[in-house]
Amino acid sequence: MKQIGHFIDGEKVVGSSGRTADIFNPNTGAVQAQVALASASEMDVAVASAVKAQAKWAQVNPQRRSRVLFAFKELVEKHMDELAALLSLEHGKIHADSRGDVIRGLDVIEFACGVPQNQKGDYTMGAGPGIDVYSIRKPLGVVAAITPFNFPAMIPMWMFGMAISTGNAVILKPSEKDPSVPMRLAELFVEAGGPVGLLNVVNGDKEAVDAILQHDDIKAVSFVGSSDIAHYVYTEAAKNGKRAQCMGGAKNHGIILPDANMDQAVKDILGAAFGSAGERCMALPVVVPVGEGTAERFLSKMLPAIEGLRIGISSDPDADYGPVVTAAHKAKVTSMINLAIKEGAELLVDGRGFELQGYEGGYFLGPTLLDNVTTNMTTYQDEIFGPVLQIVRADTFEEALALPSEHQYGNGVAIYTTNGRAAREFADRVEVGMVGINVPIPVPVSYHSFGGWKRSAFGDINQYGMEGLRFYTKTKTVTQRWLESDELSEDSAFVIPTF
16 A cells, blocks of 8 residues: 655655554545654654755745746646646545646746745835945745645645745645645655755644644744634644744635626536535635525526536546545535534535445535525534535625624635626625635635635735735844944934934
């Protein structure tokens, strides 16, 4: 059986903790590999390697750092199908979706290649008599990236692309459910000319996470995962004096106003709700039609659209989505559907019990549609993270606006309308971090930034873009004055300079 260890100091190493976890093929349910779970001592080895590499990397000029990232980008593009196939085999995403996972990560690598321009500081000549002031952005040192199972290519590249471009070294702790793509990315980084030790991949579970949070040489932690764990990572990082950005869960809403293009809304929401089996933090699992007429028009088009969905194995080019990641996750999603029905939701389409012929052991779920969901239901308040779409009916614009604004999560929201004034007002007033107007999954492009509000994000600096650059750097400001060798300043050091 395939054994996956760690990637430390430029090479694959066997785990030494004696602890492992099984990696399943979601299409069949069979165990296909085992991954090592690191101990604190193994983390120490990886960090020591990173400290050594970072000291040299920080002295490399930005254009040369950029060239390494350009070469890495070209290698990832060359190996795109290999990476996508590897990703699909462990995660269960269909191949096209896995390619999208890689491509959206490369978007951030492309932005990071602009570090010579983006990391420039500021300069003021003549801030005072003969005095100039300038600021520079310095790397933090060694930073950690803790990434989730649902985007094993994109989110690691979000993090290590920005961190490495700005002069840091990275300890990447990917999900133990699908670690092969992060391991392969680290290999390609070294092949692209990246210094050994600059990007180390340490596989593991909570023991590895706690080792990161407690390590003195790790200066910052970036995390994406569930909100409870995000809060834990954020508070523990803060206790240990580390900078932290921790992205959590979501319950994204899709608001449909009566004047919306319903055909477009249904097409978009179908993909946003059920694509990737709903395992996206930017999925759209709640639709809010405003007015009974809008709700009925939505249902008249969504029901036949759901019937036309094709569920298949991840390598099926005709499939719309594949299995969920593990048997435990399938059981969790099924239990949430059961709970929704128990709490009074109306089951319109039932995805429980779906089996794919020839792959009965796979972790497949059919699409589920629940109507008349109310805000007091547990399944509305919590994230389901599966192919489940809930309908919450609203009578007015104000009621629809309040739903995402008052929810505990504030990651993303979308509104469908042809009314520019209504869209503008909604975007301005809604208490959510990322807004789509006639866009179902409003993940910002790489030169903006990604980040939610409320329990969807802990920390005040977003992922990637200029926000990401700020997260991975610290500002040093220099105030300088040059006098003639025999000249004395008339200023007194006993009072604060006023210039």
